[in-house]
Amino acid sequence: MTTATPIGSQQTVELAPSYTIPLVLVLGAIPFLVVLPWLSLAIAVFGLFLLFQTVTLRLKFTPTALEVCRSQKVIRNFPYSEWQNWRIFWQPVPILLYFKEIKSIHFVPIIFDPKMLQTCLEQRCPRN
Numbered sequence: 001m002t003t004a005t006p007i008g009s010q011q012t013v014e015l016a017p018s019y020t021i022p023l024v025l026v027l028g029a030i031p032f033l034v035v036l037p038w039l040s041l042a043i044a045v046f047g048l049f050l051l052f053q054t055v056t057l058r059l060k061f062t063p064t065a066l067e068v069c070r071s072q073k074v075i076r077n078f079p080y081s082e083w084q085n086w087r088i089f090w091q092p093v094p095i096l097l098y099f100k101e102i103k104s105i106h107f108v109p110i111i112f113d114p115k116m117l118q119t120c121l122e123q124r125c126p127r128n
Helices: 020-029 037-056 114-124
Strands: 057-061 065-070 073-079 083-089 096-101 105-109
Touching: 020 037, 037 057, 057 114, 083 114
Parallel strands: none
Antiparallel strands: 057 065, 065 073, 083 096, 096 105
């Protein structure tokens, strides 16, 4: 018995960055500046952290694994064979990717093109 390989799953796809979440956090912190300055600072710092990650990190879907890269250097590798489940939370505005491997669970803010992320996940790690 052979299994069909989804079209495009044999190519490496690098996701484009999405600055939506970091910018919404940084701009959303402004109204809290007058009322709750510490909350405003915390939200803005988190937004700036995500903005830095958006600029420096890239996700690559290879034929065998999801790779996290910084400056073209692979810093983490997640083989699809170890994935058990994945889900993108809050479909109207995707904000968080959850995926479970055999030995660990991961939550990743969606700082990449959410439509292409979902397409690549569906091609390489179809849910049962």
